[in-house]
Amino acid sequence: MSDTSASTVTALPSTVGTSLEDGPTTELFGHPAETFDVEPPYVPDAEEIAAVEKYEDRFLDRELSWLHFNQRVLELAEDPSLPLLERARFLAIFASNLDEFFMVRVAGLKRRIAAGVAVRAASGLLPRDQLEHLWAGSRELMQRHAHAFTEGVQPALLEQGIEIVRWADLDRDEQKACKRLFKERIFPVLTPLAVDPAHPFPYISGLSLNLAVIVRNPKTGTEHFARVKVPPIFSRFVPLGNQRFVPLEDVIAEHLKRLFPGMEVLQKHTFRVTRNEDLEVEEDDAENLLKALEKELLRRKFGPPVRLEVEETIDERVLDLLVSELGVDRAEVTRLPGLLDLRGLHAIADLPREDLKYRSFLPTTHSQLAEKESSSPVDVFESVRRHDVLLHHPYDSFATSVQRFVEQAAADPHVLAIKQTLYRTSGDSPIIDALIDAAEAGKQVLVIVEIKARFDESNNIRWARKLEHAGCHVVYGLVGLKTHCKLALVVRDEPDGIRRYTHIGTGNYNPKTARLYEDLGLLTADPAIGEDVAHLFNNLSGISRNTSYEHLLVAPDNVRGGLVAQIHAEVANHQAGRSSGIRMKANSIVDEAVIDALYLASQAGVPIELLVRGICAVRPGVPGLSETIRVRSVLGRFLEHSRVFWFDNAGDPVAWIGSADLMHRNLDRRVEVLVRLPRGDDVTSVGDLLDLALDEDTAAWLLDSDGRWTRNRGTVDLQQTLIERQRRRR
Numbered sequence: 264m265s266d267t268s269a270s271t272v273t274a275l276p277s278t279v280g281t282s283l284e285d286g287p288t289t290e291l292f293g294h295p296a297e298t299f300d301v302e303p304p305y306v307p308d309a310e311e312i313a314a315v316e317k318y319e320d321r322f323l324d325r326e327l328s329w330l331h332f333n334q335r336v337l338e339l340a341e342d343p344s345l346p347l348l349e350r351a352r353f354l355a356i357f358a359s360n361l362d363e364f365f366m367v368r369v370a371g372l373k374r375r376i377a378a379g380v381a382v383r384a385a386s387g388l389l390p391r392d393q394l395e396h397l398w399a400g401s402r403e404l405m406q407r408h409a410h411a412f413t414e415g416v417q418p419a420l421l422e423q424g425i426e427i428v429r430w431a432d433l434d435r436d437e438q439k440a441c442k443r444l445f446k447e448r449i450f451p452v453l454t455p456l457a458v459d460p461a462h463p464f465p466y467i468s469g470l471s472l473n474l475a476v477i478v479r480n481p482k483t484g485t486e487h488f489a490r491v492k493v494p495p496i497f498s499r500f501v502p503l504g505n506q507r508f509v510p511l512e513d514v515i516a517e518h519l520k521r522l523f524p525g526m527e528v529l530q531k532h533t534f535r536v537t538r539n540e541d542l543e544v545e546e547d548d549a550e551n552l553l554k555a556l557e558k559e560l561l562r563r564k565f566g567p568p569v570r571l572e573v574e575e576t577i578d579e580r581v582l583d584l585l586v587s588e589l590g591v592d593r594a595e596v597t598r599l600p601g602l603l604d605l606r607g608l609h610a611i612a613d614l615p616r617e618d619l620k621y622r623s624f625l626p627t628t629h630s631q632l633a634e635k636e637s638s639s640p641v642d643v644f645e646s647v648r649r650h651d652v653l654l655h656h657p658y659d660s661f662a663t664s665v666q667r668f669v670e671q672a673a674a675d676p677h678v679l680a681i682k683q684t685l686y687r688t689s690g691d692s693p694i695i696d697a698l699i700d701a702a703e704a705g706k707q708v709l710v711i712v713e714i715k716a717r718f719d720e721s722n723n724i725r726w727a728r729k730l731e732h733a734g735c736h737v738v739y740g741l742v743g744l745k746t747h748c749k750l751a752l753v754v755r756d757e758p759d760g761i762r763r764y765t766h767i768g769t770g771n772y773n774p775k776t777a778r779l780y781e782d783l784g785l786l787t788a789d790p791a792i793g794e795d796v797a798h799l800f801n802n803l804s805g806i807s808r809n810t811s812y813e814h815l816l817v818a819p820d821n822v823r824g825g826l827v828a829q830i831h832a833e834v835a836n837h838q839a840g841r842s843s844g845i846r847m848k849a850n851s852i853v854d855e856a857v858i859d860a861l862y863l864a865s866q867a868g869v870p871i872e873l874l875v876r877g878i879c880a881v882r883p884g885v886p887g888l889s890e891t892i893r894v895r896s897v898l899g900r901f902l903e904h905s906r907v908f909w910f911d912n913a914g915d916p917v918a919w920i921g922s923a924d925l926m927h928r929n930l931d932r933r934v935e936v937l938v939r940l941p942r943g944d945d946v947t948s949v950g951d952l953l954d955l956a957l958d959e960d961t962a963a964w965l966l967d968s969d970g971r972w973t974r975n976r977g978t979v980d981l982q983q984t985l986i987e988r989q990r991r992r993r
Contacts, residue, residue, distance in 0.1 A: 305835035307863055315862045318888050323970045324386035325853050326368055326393050328878040330400045331972050333360050335898055335964055337404060338974060341411050347423060348619040349900065350416050352612035357408055358605045361401065362470060362537060369397060370539035370569045385855050385880065398594060405572075405597050412608075413601040423619060425506045425611065430513040437503050445518045449497065453515065455522045457489040464588040465490050469538035469566065472604050474516055475581050477530040478523045486529065488584060491515060491522065493533075499607025506614065510602055532577040534585060535603050539566035568595070575600045621900050624986055626660035626778065632667070643668045643786070644675070644755060647764055652786040653945040655952070656770065657901060658989045661777035662693075665751070665766055665784060669694055672753040672764075673701035679761075680707035680754040682800045685726070686747055687771040694772045695726055702734040707754075709736045711803050713746045738804045741934065744819065746803060748922045748936035749784075752796050763793030767938045769905040769920055780904040781982070783920045783949070789814070789941050803934065818935035822923050823856055825937075829910050829917075830860040834867045836913045844911035845871045846953050850904060851878040852925040865891045872957045875966075876903045878926075884968045894966035897956060899982045907949055908937065918946045956981050 315321070339345060340353035375390045383389055388396070417427055433441065455476070456465040467473060472493040479486045493512050500508035512533050519528045571591045573582060575598045586593060617623065628634075631652050632641050640663070646652065647668075654664050670693065672678045681701050685694070702708040712727040731737045749768040754761060770782030787793075795812040816825040830845060837843040845864060852858065852875050861881065865871055871892045873881060883892040897903050908919040921937030923929045940946050955961060962977035 305831050305838070307831070307834075311863060311866070314866060315859050315888070318862075318885065320387060321862065321882055321885070321888060322385040322387075322855060322858065322880045323882055324384060324388055324393065324396070325851075325878050325880050326372070326384075326397055327386075327400065328880060328970065329364060329368065330397065330404065331970070332877045332896075333357055333364070334404055335896060335972060335974075336360060337408055337411065339898060340408075341415060343415075343419075346620050347416070347419050348612045348614065348616060349621055351420070351608045354408065354412055354416060355606050355608040355612065357404075358608075361405070361408075362606070364401075365537045365570045366469070366540040366566075369394070369401075370566070372397070373567075373569060374539070402597055405599060408605070409599045409601050412605055416608075417601075420611070423616070425508075425614065425616070427500060427508050427510070427611070428503075430509060430517050433503070433509060437507070437509075440503065441501065441509065441514050442518070444501065445514055445521075449494070449511075449515065450518070450521060452494050452496070453491060453522060455489050455491050457487055458588075459487055467536045467568075467589065468492075469536060469540055469568075470604075471495065471535065472512060473534055473536075474512060474519075475530075475532045475534055475577075475585060476519060476523070476528065477578075477581065478519075478526040479529055481525075481527055487526075488581070489523065491519070498610060499604070500610060506616075508611070530578055530581060532581055533574050533603050534577070535572040536568050536589060536591075537570035537572075538568050571596045572603050573598055574603060624657075626657050626662075627989055627992065628663040629654055629659045630992065632664055640667060640671075643671050644753075644764060644788075647786045648762070648788045651789065651942050651945060653940070653942075653948055654768075654784040654786065655985075656780065656782045656784065657778050658985055661774055664786065665768070665772065665777075666693055666697075666774060668753070668764070668766060668786060669751060669772075670697045672755075673697040673704065673706070675755070677757065678706060678753055678755050680709070680752075682709040682711075682750075682752040682754075682797075683772070684711040684713070684746055684748055684750045684803075685772055686713045686745075686749070687773055687776070692726075692772075693774060695730065698730060698735055699733040702730075707736070708734070709738065709800065709804055711738050711746050711800075713739070736804070741803065743932070745928075745933045747929065747933040748799075748817075750796055750799070750936060752793065752800060762788060763790065763797060764788050765793050765796050767792070767796070767921065767936060769922060779901060781901045783905040783907065785920065785938060785940065785945070787941065792938060792941065799936065814939050814941065816919065816921070816923075816937040816939075818923055818930050818933060822935055822937060823854065823930045826857055826908060826919075826925075827860045829908070830857075830864050832912070833869050833910055834864050836911070837864075837867055837869045841913040842911050843869045843913070845869060846874075846907075846909040846950075846957065847872075847925075848874040848903075848905060848907040848953065848956070850876050850906070850924045853878055853880045854925045854927060854930055855880075857925050861892065862888055865889045872953075874903075874953070874956050879966060881966075882968045882970070883966055889968070893957075895957060895963040896966070896972065897961070897963050897981050899980065901982050906937075907953065909946075909950060909953060916946050916950055918949045920949070955979070955984065 336353055336357045340350045340357060342350065372390050372394045376394065381389055384393060420427065456462065458464050474491040474493065476489045476491055477486055478489060493515060497511055499511055501511055501514055502508055516531045519531060568589050568591050571585060571589060573596060586596065629652055631646050631650060632643060634641055672681050681698065683698065698708050698710060710730050727737050749770060749772065751766040753764040755764060766784055766786050768782060768784035770777065770780050792814045795815045798812065799817060816822045833843040833845055852873060858881050861871055866888065869891060873892065873894045875894060875896055876898065879894055881892060881894055883889050883894045906921055906923060910917050918940045919937040920940065921935065923935035923937055929935050940949065958979065960977050961979045961981050962975065964972040964974050966972055
């Protein structure tokens with residue numbers, strides 16, 4: 264059997280993956296022989312498939328796995344060896360993560376239970392069982408999160424001269440200043456909403472912080488309930504000077520008499536509601552989609568509640584009223600000590616105390632794009648024409664690579680067309696500005712804007728309209744699919760003819776997140792890759808359905824099938840006595856078909872190493888099933904976001920990078936792209952990166968067969984090591 268190269272698996276036909284409700288599938292254990300240059304191809308037989316499928320509990324639950332991921336974030340906040348303000352930021356990140364989890368995943372489970380869906384997840388759990396496990400785990404984490412602040416970070420901040428104090432701790436001058444602030448700025452904004460026969464219980468918007476107030480009429484003795492919303496337009500923590508802060512709700516609570524003159528304020532308690540904020544939009548055509556999405560965004564604010572957070576000391580009668588009027592179950596109520604809604608700690612983490620933060624870091628220009636004895640920027644096209652550029656953000660500057668690539672394309676008179684996908688971008692994006700400049704200069708500009716990018720829908724609609732008004736051709740992708748791939752194509756007229764320049768990345772075209780997210784990207788003038796990407800853009804903007812690519816794997820057509828075929832090729836190499844190995848880096852690995860293929864490879868003896876930041880449904884180290892599989896997770900100052908799929912290929916490694924995680928939504932309901940790195944030195948670079956990340960001495964969390972993650976502090980910090988390497992290059 265001859266070696267199997269990566270280019271032999273790219274013509275796999277479209278396959279139907281499992282849905283969220285489906286259990287594991289074995290459809291992809293087989294694949295057509297014409298996709299291989301070997302004779303005969305390796306195809307698992309029935310006995311090998313049965314050897315995997317007999318392990319009925321071989322998948323960890325994806326929802327519980329996510330909770331474990333957020334627990335790892337919390338462990339960073341609890342770690343006293345980390346800079347203090349970074350710990351505060353991790354507390355805020357944990358809170359934001361959990362909010363989104365309830366708004367989408369928990370809300371989805373509740374919706375399925377209400378609809379009577381009783382199909383087991385791949386882990387074997389029914390929706391109701393999953394929800395019970397999630398509530399038990401999340402409630403424990405919420406308590407732990409609150410204690411991490413009140414007993415860990417808050418006292419440590421105090422030791423460093425940063426005080427978050429309550430109203431009773433303010434001195435007389437501070438109280439006077441807050442009273443003045445309340446009178447001049449806060450009071451005019453507040454709207455107290457009372458509940459009585461003439462005023463029904465007010466609508467409580469999702470994630471808003473509120474005061475539940477009980478007031479009494481001194482003349483009649485009648486008690487009334489009122490709700491006061493803490494305005495999100497003001498700082499969560501009111502600065503008092505000298506790095507002292509008081510929560511905004513404390514300032515409001517102390518001045519409630521001004522909101523209810525003539526009434527006695529008996530009680531005041533903070534509470535917060537989380538609602539189902541996932542969107543459900545029927546898609547017909549692009550214009551209808553835009554209008555339907557705008558309408559659905561208005562409805563998002565009125566989704567049913569999925570969680571009620573209250574302060575620990577809340578009066579039972581007030582809680583009973585909230586539970587009754589909001590329509591939440593008692594099991595969905597969480598009492599928390601201290602402050603609610605710690606997302607506001609981002610503002611504390613942004614304080615100018617560099618001594619309490621990670622050491623400052625500035626990305627550098629990639630060596631192939633750096634200025635050479637000249638103050639003018641390097642011609643990106645000339646550099647890429649000479650040699651592919653493999654970028655590694657945030658270590659390599661996004662501004663002087665990808666952003667400059669698009670900006671130079673917009674200004675270059677030889678550029679005829681620019682085509683780009685946009686999934687998320689920043690509010691003041693220079694990428695948007697460059698595309699507008701290009702269109703106004705008469706270039707053909709096509710932008711695939713994904714207006715269904717969750718929680719960025721409003722921003723993307725706004726940018727889509729701005730691009731249209733500037734003369735760009737704006738397409739909203741394919742009906743029924745989110746366009747999640749990260750592609751930019753520049754068509755340039757050169758002396759030797761038309762040439763295509765391409766960028767394919769793992770991260771969004773967002774200059775802000777590019778400084779915080781770890782991602783890979785390929786800048787190339789490879790004509791075969793350029794032709795593949797051109798065909799794909801035609802698929803997205805027109806009615807072409809070309810699904811044959813030489814250097815790309817494209818979901819939903821063939822990412823799953825292509826990766827499974829590569830896994831099978833490693834099995835064939837191992838069985839033939841050649842070297843073999845599989846290494847994957849992703850945000851999440853959930854897809855049952857891919858996991859089953861990995862299990863089969865492990866049973867055959869292929870070494871497998873997985874680097875997973877978030878959700879992982881793989882059970883590593885199970886005797887007889889996954890003994891050769893090792894799973895690690897790295898979290899730190901940067902969000903590990905790149906996706907890499909590396910195969911030993913009998914000693915001639917191949918590597919793919921791109922936008923696809925191994926999840927149902929990515930492989931079945933999104934347009935995703937993986938590109939095979941065409942140059943051996945780039946494959947080596949990616950291999951070296953994986954070597955470092957997967958080294959036993961590198962700090963990481965290790966996953967065991969029971970789904971538990973154990974922290975290995977190691978002696979090597981992956982991200983700090985890469986920062987130091989970058990500093991030495993600079």
